[in-house]
Amino acid sequence: MAxxxxxxxxxxxxxxxxxEMVLVCGSGxxxxxxxxxxxxxxxxxxxxxxxxxxxVDPARRLADALxxxxxxxxxxxxxxxxxxxxxxxxxxxxxxAMLDTKAGWDDLIRLHAPDEQVREAVLANSxxxxxxxxFVQSHDYLAMERLHELHSSGEYDLIIVDTxxxxxxxxxxxxxxQMKEFFRSWxxxxxxxxxxxxxxxxxxxxxxxxxxxxLGSRFLEDIAEFFMLFxxxxxxxxxxANEVEALLADPRTTFVVVSxxxxxxxxxxxxxxxxxxxxxxxxxxxxxxxxxxxxxxAKASATSARKLVKAARGxxxxxxxxxxxxxxxxxxxxxxxxxxRFHDVAVVATREAERRAELSELCQLLVAAPVLDRDVNxxxxxxxxAAHFTP
Ligand SMILES: Nc1ncnc2c1ncn2[C@@H]1O[C@H](COP(=O)(O)OP(=O)(O)OP(=O)(O)O)[C@@H](O)[C@H]1O
Ligand SMILES: [Mg+2]
Numbered sequence: 001m002a003x004x005x006x007x008x009x010x011x012x013x014x015x016x017x018x019x020e021m022v023l024v025c026g027s028g029x030x031x032x033x034x035x036x037x038x039x040x041x042x043x044x045x046x047x048x049x050x051x052x053x054x055x056v057d058p059a060r061r062l063a064d065a066l067x068x069x070x071x072x073x074x075x076x077x078x079x080x081x082x083x084x085x086x087x088x089x090x091x092x093x094x095x096x097a098m099l100d101t102k103a104g105w106d107d108l109i110r111l112h113a114p115d116e117q118v119r120e121a122v123l124a125n126s127x128x129x130x131x132x133x134x135f136v137q138s139h140d141y142l143a144m145e146r147l148h149e150l151h152s153s154g155e156y157d158l159i160i161v162d163t164x165x166x167x168x169x170x171x172x173x174x175x176x177x178q179m180k181e182f183f184r185s186w187x188x189x190x191x192x193x194x195x196x197x198x199x200x201x202x203x204x205x206x207x208x209x210x211x212x213x214x215l216g217s218r219f220l221e222d223i224a225e226f227f228m229l230f231x232x233x234x235x236x237x238x239x240x241a242n243e244v245e246a247l248l249a250d251p252r253t254t255f256v257v258v259s260x261x262x263x264x265x266x267x268x269x270x271x272x273x274x275x276x277x278x279x280x281x282x283x284x285x286x287x288x289x290x291x292x293x294x295x296x297x298a299k300a301s302a303t304s305a306r307k308l309v310k311a312a313r314g315x316x317x318x319x320x321x322x323x324x325x326x327x328x329x330x331x332x333x334x335x336x337x338x339x340x341r342f343h344d345v346a347v348v349a350t351r352e353a354e355r356r357a358e359l360s361e362l363c364q365l366l367v368a369a370p371v372l373d374r375d376v377n378x379x380x381x382x383x384x385x386a387a388h389f390t391p
Contacts, residue, residue: 011365012389015284016043016158019254021151021247022284025163025172026258027268031289033062034376034385035258035369036162040094041066041379042386045083048091049157054146056099056139056164065378066096073100075150078379086380095156097146099164104142105132112236118229127226139164140175144244151247170275173248176241183234254284259359261288261352266359273362285365287389288356293370296349305342312336 016022016039024036033055040053052075055062063071067082078094106123113119122128140163147161163172247253255276259269269286276283295301311317312335320335321328360366369388376382 012039012285012367013042013046015254015365017047019282019284020156020158020252021147021250021254022158022160023147023163023172023248023253023255024160024258025255025272027265030258030260030265031369032258033162034382035256035287035289036160037062037065037096038369038376038382038386038389039256040096040158040160041382042389043158043160044090044092044094045088045383046091047158050093050095050155051158051160052095052097052150052156053160053162054097054099054143054150055162056143061375063096063098065376065382066094067379068096071096071098073097073103082379086378086383088379088383092157097150099139099143099146101139101142102132104146108142108145108237109233112233112240114232114236118232122226122229122233125222125226125229127222131226140172141179141241141244143172144175144248145240148240148244148247170272173275173279173281176244176248179241180238183231183238248281249279251282254282256284257286257363258289259286260290261355261359263351263355266355270359270362273359277362283363285367286359286363288352288359288366288368290371291356291368292345292349292352294349294353296346297353302342302346305339305346308342309336309339312339 022036022039024032024039026032036053036055040051043049044051053066055071063069066078067085068076068078070076075095075097078096080090083090083094105128109122109128110119113122143161143164147159150156150159257269257273257276259265273283273286312332317328317332317335321331324331356366356368367389369385372381372385374381376385
């Protein structure tokens with residue numbers, strides 16, 4: 001058993017050692033951010049090199065877990081002292097960066113604007129300010145752009161990307177195509193028509209003036225100007241979107257799908273895994289997170305639960321009560337409740353085992369991590385979780 005475990009554990013390590021980019025995806029709340037951080041910590045302690053985890057988690061929780069005061073758009077080095085506190089020494093360097101949507105968009109505009117005039121006009125445009133800070137969907141595209149930029153910099157041996165909480169886990173894959181389609185769309189052409197055509201410009205001027213008098217100064221003009229300026233950046237954006245698409249299909253890139261074994265996330269994970277394969281992306285592993293121990297489905301566990309209920313009113317309750325300094329009747333009630341409810345847990349564990357088997361058909365490597373009895377708070381917790389990334 002120990003050898004088999006070691007062998008398969010090596011598989012996840014081998015995946016992290018052989019790839020340069022890992023995209024961690026899955027439905028909302030399944031543990032993507034946590035798993036991405038756990039993989040990064042495992043990679044830097046077991047393999048080494050310069051490892052970067054790019055997160056989109058705006059909560060300070062991850063920064064706290066990694067022992068860094070603040071994670072921003074610029075990568076921050078996780079200090080060796082944070083590892084020392086967990087009793088380990090990293091073999092390489094761990095860096096963390098957080099996707100800042102607004103700063104990310106500003107950088108993209110600077111990159112793609114054909115000249116200084118367009119750049120300054122976009123950055124000063126009020127519609128742009130509103131969109132850049134509110135356009136949640138753009139998280140997906142920005143995460144891909146940032147990955148592209150960080151990978152091209154050649155500064156890191158391994159980049160692990162924690163993908164944003166999307167309504168649909170596939171959004172991240174579609175983001176580059178959607179960006180290209182946006183530039184080709186009739187909506188953009190229609191919105192910018194008044195500015196591109198002299199006739200429209202003259203004809204629509206009174207309309208803008210009246211509308212802006214009602215809606216507030218330059219409201220519509222700002223919108224139209226924004227879209228027109230955006231169109232001036234089409235070439236740069238489309239070229240980049242093509243490069244980002246190529247990066248997703250690159251043999252150095254792999255996808256790790258995270259899921260709990262509840263019905264809805266498992267369904268979505270299976271869909272995502274099939275879709276990744278269909279699109280010829282590399283599916284490296286499926287990580288089942290927060291799973292119940294396999295022993296919950298064993299016959300011996302059910303027998304133990306039955307015996308526990310029987311023993312709940314006898315010596316056992318008295319012995320426990322003495323140890324815990326509480327009353328035997330209360331201990332008896334608690335044990336009876338636990339014993340009788342065990343059946344529910346066993347049913348859930350059986351369903352989980354079925355879903356796990358279904359998911360394992362879709363990927364050569366399926367690993368499972370248990371529910372920890374606490375929130376994941378520091379590097380020691382992340383390492384504990386990573387140690388469970390065994391089939
Ligand atoms: N195996 C685990 N045991 C205990 N708690 C866990 C485990 N995995 C994740 N958690 C906790 O679950 C919560 C959600 O995890 P996380 O933020 O990583 O999910 P997510 O998929 O990134 O969510 P979102 O889609 O909102 O970004 C966190 O509080 C985290 O500490
Ligand atoms: Mg997250």
